[in-house]
Amino acid sequence: xxxxxxxxxxxxxxxxxxxxxxxxxxxxxxxxxxxxxxxxxxxxxxxxxxxxxxxxxxxxxxxxxxxxxxxxxxxxxxxxxxxxxxxxxxxxxxxxxxxxxxxxxxxxxxxxxxxxxxxxxxxxxxxxxxxxxxxxxxxxxxxxxxxxxxxxxxxxxxxxxxxxxxxxxxxxxxxxxxxxxxxx
Numbered sequence: 561x562x563x564x565x566x567x568x569x570x571x572x573x574x575x576x577x578x579x580x581x582x583x584x585x586x587x588x589x590x591x592x593x594x595x596x597x598x599x600x601x602x603x604x605x606x607x608x609x610x611x612x613x614x615x616x617x618x619x620x621x622x623x624x625x626x627x628x629x630x631x632x633x634x635x636x637x638x639x640x641x642x643x644x645x646x647x648x649x650x651x652x653x654x655x656x657x658x659x660x661x662x663x664x665x666x667x668x669x670x671x672x673x674x675x676x677x678x679x680x681x682x683x684x685x686x687x688x689x690x691x692x693x694x695x696x697x698x699x700x701x702x703x704x705x706x707x708x709x710x711x712x713x714x715x716x717x718x719x720x721x722x723x724x725x726x727x728x729x730x731x732x733x734x735x736x737x738x739x740x741x742x743x744x
Contacts, residue, residue, distance in 0.1 A: 564739055566590075567629035568598040571636030571647035571672070571683075578673045578708045583635040585719050586671070589732040594739075596633065599625045601650040612657035619653045623662040626654055631739035632668035632696065638676070638683035648690070655694055664695040667742035669735040671704045679705030699738045704731045 568587065572579040587596040603618045605611065615623075626632070636643055655661040670687050672680030684703070691698050704727070706712075714720035719728055 562593060562740075562743070564594045564630045564743065565628060566594060566596045566631045566633050566739070567626050567666075568596045569601065569632060569634050569636075569647070569650065570598060571601075571634065571644045573602050573646055577637070578675075579635045579637050581713050581717060582671070582673045582706060583633070584717050585713065586633070586635070586728065586732055588718060589729050590736060594736060597625060597629070599650075601646055604646075604650055604653050607649055607652035607656065609656070615653070615656075622650060623654050626662040626666065629666060630743050631735075632663070632666050633735070634668060634670045634672075634687060634691075636670070636672040636680060636683050636687060638672065638674050638680040641682040642686045643683045643690075647687075651690060651694070661694055663691070665742075666696055667699070667739050668696050669699045669731075669738065671706070671731065673706040673708050675708045677707060679707050681705045697738075697742055699735055702727075702731055702734060704728065 568583055570580050570583050599622055604622065605616050636647055655663055668691060670684050672683055674680050688698055711720050712724065719725040
């Protein structure tokens with residue numbers, strides 16, 4: 561049995577982030593051969609092309625963690641109908657200098673949660689556009705636009721609504737298959 565290390569990128573810095581909770585719940589639904597390492601993005605400098613020749617230690621660490629992974633799981637909120645600036649900054653830092661992107665070829669899943677009725681649909685679409693340019697094969701179906709509702713997370717942080725749990729388990733199963741296909 562192969563082991564798969566997945567770089568977990570949560571686009572929220574908020575301490576009690578719904579997206580951090582969703583990420584935790586999803587990692588618990590994956591098979592044992594999948595491990596998840598949440599990569600840190602809150603300490604990265606703002607991307608500046610002048611720094612390409614001498615990237616900060618935090619950028620080198622991020623790139624190393626991504627390069628060591630067999631897949632990527634993006635869990636993002638939606639800010640002003642797009643992805644958070646901190647997530648875009650992480651993507652930009654790890655994709656540079658030009659031709660040395662850490663993201664290229666890594667299979668990815670994109671998901672998110674919001675209090676809004678359409679979840680993070682716009683943020684996910686924008687993120688998919690960016691990832692397509694960076695040559696990141698991204699799981700297309702099923703899409704998952706999760707709405708934060710009362711009782712969604714139980715006391716242990718697992719999904720507490722049975723229909724939602726079943727749907728998200730199917731999403732995780734498809735993500736797992738996607739990673740395996742791209743690592744065969």
